[in-house]
Amino acid sequence: xxxxxxxxxxxxxxxxxxxxxxxxxxxxxxxxxxxxxxxxxxxxxxxxxxxxxxxxxxxxxxxxxxxxxxxxxxxxxxxxxxxxxxxxxxxxxxxxxxxxxxxxxxxxxxxxxx
Amino acid sequence: xxxxxxxxxxxxxxxxxxxxxxxxxxxxxxxxxxxxxxxxxxxxxxxxxxxxxxxxxxxxxxxxxxxxxxxxxxxxxxxxxxxxxxxxxxxxxxxxxxxxxxxxxxxxxxxxxxxxx
Numbered sequence: 001x002x003x004x005x006x007x008x009x010x011x012x013x014x015x016x017x018x019x020x021x022x023x024x025x026x027x028x029x030x031x032x033x034x035x036x037x038x039x040x041x042x043x044x045x046x047x048x049x050x051x052x053x054x055x056x057x058x059x060x061x062x063x064x065x066x067x068x069x070x071x072x073x074x075x076x077x078x079x080x081x082x083x084x085x086x087x088x089x090x091x092x093x094x095x096x097x098x099x100x101x102x103x104x105x106x107x108x109x110x111x112x113x114x
Numbered sequence: 115x116x117x118x119x120x121x122x123x124x125x126x127x128x129x130x131x132x133x134x135x136x137x138x139x140x141x142x143x144x145x146x147x148x149x150x151x152x153x154x155x156x157x158x159x160x161x162x163x164x165x166x167x168x169x170x171x172x173x174x175x176x177x178x179x180x181x182x183x184x185x186x187x188x189x190x191x192x193x194x195x196x197x198x199x200x201x202x203x204x205x206x207x208x209x210x211x212x213x214x215x216x217x218x219x220x221x222x223x224x225x226x227x228x229x230x231x
Binding site (some may be wrong): 004032034036041042043044045046049051090092094098099100101102103104105106107 | 118145147149154155156157158159162169170205207209218219220221222223224225227
């Protein structure tokens with residue numbers, strides 16, 4: 001069965017500092033991988049996705065993520081965070097075939113210090 | 115394209131009552147998904163439709179839950195005899211069928227927050 005682990009429940013960084021959010025997945029083959037962001041009381045917005053090809057993917061709002069097959073990881077990074085990046089971040093895996101439903105991690109809450 | 119919409123945004127109900135939520139997907143999307151998100155957790159898959167056909171249901175979807183998508187457009191999710199454990203955010207998402215010229219990704223609505231008292 002697929003599963004996603006986000007080891008950090010809550011991270012606090014200072015505005016302007018770099019950010020890395022960790023994501024590890026368990027899946028029998030190479031899944032589709034996603035990062036979503038959720039602001040309080042809102043739905044989820046897709047930041048970026050990996051299907052195949054280049055293992056470093058660029059997303060919206062200056063985010064990027066790197067797929068490392070050997071580590072079953074898909075960590076999200078941003079070189080310099082802004083106060084508006086404060087939100088909940090979810091990593092998800094999707095089946096390449098069939099229902100293609102998403103399995104989400106528990107989420108990492110990001111707090112930005114001014 | 116106005117995105118995925120859900121109605122209502124908030125619902126407070128008493129235990130034992132029935133509730134129904136509506137989701138309007140992006141118009142050209144033929145796949146529609148329902149997820150449930152409890153506090154402090156990531157969303158969990160409930161069910162999905164391709165056009166009007168409900169093709170997969172999670173074991174989380176007890177017999178008190180029923181979902182429909184009668185004309186392959188909007189969908190409804192009904193919970194009968196609500197319980198306090200049903201309190202959660204119910205999220206709807208839509209996507210294109212792979213191979214229809216659009217990359218596979220799900221677009222989420224704002225959700226319906228259900229509180230059962």
